[in-house]
Amino acid sequence: MSIPCRQAFSQEVLAQAKNDKNVVVLCTDSRGSVMLGDFAAELPEQFIEVGIAEQNCVGMAAGLANAGLKPFVAGPACFYSMRSAEQVKVDVAYSNSNVKVIGISGGVSYGALGTSHHSLQDIATMTAVPGLTVILPADAWQTKQMTAALTVHEGPVYVRMGRGAVPDLYGPEGESKLAPDFKIGEAIELMQGSDVAIFACGETVWHAWHAGKKLAAAGISASVVDLHTLMPLDEETILRVAAGCKAVVTVEEHSVNGGMGSLVASLLSEHNPKMIKKIALPNENIVTGSSPEVFRHYGITADNIAEQAELLLKKLG
Amino acid sequence: MSTTNYRRIATERRKELLNMIYEAKTGHTGGALSSTDILVALHYGIMNIKPSEPKWADRDRFVLSKGHSVEGYLCILADLGFFPKAELMTFSKYGSRLIGHPTNKVPGIEICSGALGHGLPAAVGMALGAKKSGRAYKTYVLMGDGELAEGSVWEGAMAAANYELDNLTAIIDRNGLQISGSTEDVMKLEQLKAKWEAFGWQVFEADGHDIEGLISLMKSFPQTNGKPHMIIANTTKGKGVSFMENVAKWHHGVPSDEQLAQALADLDKTEVGK
Known part of the structure; x- marks a missing residue:
């Protein structure tokens, strides 16, 4: 049964902290929203409440x-990626502090709560901070693996994950049945194809994978790549996969400005220019709605990803 | 160590920092001079540190939150042997690791600073970390007075009292001036002592140029009363150089040849600090 990524994080960080008393979790009156109640109750000495600051x-x-x-x-990604951006830049990244900043309920997870609660600038901001690793896990299974990896990884990291439960993509119970090792900085190739390369990150990976299946059914061969780590970017995989395809589609829950699509486009334009369709959110205040409604409104769906891929290939003739 | 020795040490560091700023043609001269005696008191009279082992786990921690006063701090770290003194003349020059704000690429510096309002929260974490890991080290942080307009300072102030960090001492370099003029004209700080007391701190006022006095005050601090310690150290911006004292424009002024000669002569003539 699928659970929210934040719950997978909380369960795994608790498991890790039981074995390593140096693991401490700080939150800002956010233990409920991060689902850290069990952690606070079971390991009170390793839980630090900071208040809304x-x-x-x-x-x-x-x-x-x-x-x-x-x-x-x-705590909420919208606050950590903007309110405390300078502390992330100076105290954490510049100082090379071994701190993991876990932004939960990211992107448009908070739906109808409005722009104040959306974090659609965090990839742009955080990938431009030197020394900071930036990760967007795709589902609960990957989040668990990532959390375990982060407890042994030394160095500054920013993570963004969503609020709601998302379908399991990875693991024995996951739709893809794939259970790849999670390695920071190493993209995962979910499907290999020769017509179009689809790059996705975070919770859009599931939509991209379904788009790949739809395209296959229509006779179009797609590569689908999970770019869970956006910094350092797995340039080798992006360039290799793109080189094997005619066109590129990027899918992300972020502003169309400065996100994963921009990183991929910028890399390809320097080495191997391709026609690219960026599927993302417009740089405007987002329409009111739940997270799935917002995704549908702006075309972050398997149907639209597949349609845009086909249109791109038609344009190329 | 005798009183005279601390005074001599402070005078030598002031001369070094002026030479460094002159050589680099950049620097925050006024604040570096106002904070020299506080930094000398901490590094020569109070803190338990090992220059040969900068990462020693039980070292006392220090954060220079008013990062722009880095010059005197670097001169002290070099004098103590954290890095070669000759390197001071590379300050702010192409490729140097000695730059206009503290970075922890320099041995002895715990954390990068320069963005104001960051030091106290980081020091709160260091002090809380000592309690969590059962270490006896103490944490010190030096803030500017103009810096206190930053909201994050007061977030840290609340947290320090909340976690009962009696192993934490914060010092305010209360020189009364910031770039645009008097702190009371720019953004009123008084009643400063009452504010910190209301936040749950044990607050002391002191002469920030009386090195012996600062040392004996800090040595007297109880470590078990559950309250963080605050010293409002009254200082003179530009201390020790007649034409720089209490002149806001020396916040980041660079002395000319003649001014440097006069400044060094001033310092030789009257060793500042009581």
């Missing part, structure tokens, strides 16, 4: 890392 929370985490602890900061 993201700047202080990230700064404190850098100080705790200096003391030899392994802090995870967890």
Whole structure:
């Protein structure tokens, strides 16, 4: 049964923290929204409530890392990626602090709560901070693997995940039946094809994978790549997969400006220019609706991804 | 160590930082001079540190939150042996690791600073980290007074009291001036002592140029009363150089040949610090 990524994170960080007393979790009155209630109850000495103060929370985490602890900061991505962006830049990344900033309920997860609660700028912001690793996991299975990897990974990391339960893509119960090892910085090739390369990240990967299947049924051969790590970017895989296809489609839950599509387009334009269709959210305040409604409104769906891929291939003749 | 020695140390560091700023043709001169005696008190009289082992786990921690006063701090770290003194003359020059704000690429520096309002939260984390990991080290942070307009300072202030961090000491370099003029004209800070007390801190006022006094004050701090310590250190911006004292424009002024000669002569004539 699928669970939200934030729940998979909370379960795994609790499991890891039971075996490593240096793992501490900080939150900003966000233990409920991060689903950290069990962690706080079971490991109160490793749980630090900071109150509604993201700047202080990230700064404190850098100080705790200096003391030899392994802090995870967890709360809404919209606040951590903007309100405390300077602490992430200076105290964490510039200072090379071993801090993991876990942004939950990211993108348009908060739907009708409005632009204040959306984080559609975080890929743009965080991938331009030197020294910061940026990860968007696709589903609960991958989130669990990523969380385990992060407890042993030394260095500054920003993670964004969503709020609602998403269909399981990976693992024995997942739709793809694929269970690839999670390695920071190594993209996952879900499908290999020769007509169109589809790059996706975060919770849009599931839609991209279904688009690949639809295209296959229509006789179009698609590569589908999960770019879970956006910094450092797996340039080798992107260039190799794109080189094997005629056109490229990117899919992400982010502003069309400065997101994963921009990173891919920029890389390809320097090495091997391809026609690209970026499927993302417009740089405007988003229509009111639940997360799935917003995705449908802006075409972050398997049907639209497949349709855009076909249109692109038609344009190329 | 005798009083005279601390005074001599502070005078030598002031001369070094002026020479460094002159050589680099850039620097935050006024604030570096106002904070020298506080930094000397901490690094020569209070803190338990090992220059040969900068990452020693039980070292006392220090954060220079008013990162723009880096010059005196670098001179002190070099004098203590964290890196070669000759490197000071590379300050702000092409390719140097000694730049206009602290970076932890330099041995002895814990965390990068320069963006104001960051130091106290980081120091709160370091002090809380000591408690969590059962270490006895103490944490010190030096803030500017103009910096106190940053909201994150007060987030950190609340947190330090909340976690009962009696192993944390914050010092405010209260020179009363910031770039645009008097702190009270730019953004009123008073009643400053009452504000920190209301936030749950044990607050002391002190002469920020009385090195012996600062050392004995900090040595007297109880470590078990559950309250973080604050020293409002009253200082003079540009301290020790007659034409720089209390002149806001020396916040980041660079002395000319003649001014440097006069400044060094001033410092030789009257060793500042009591």
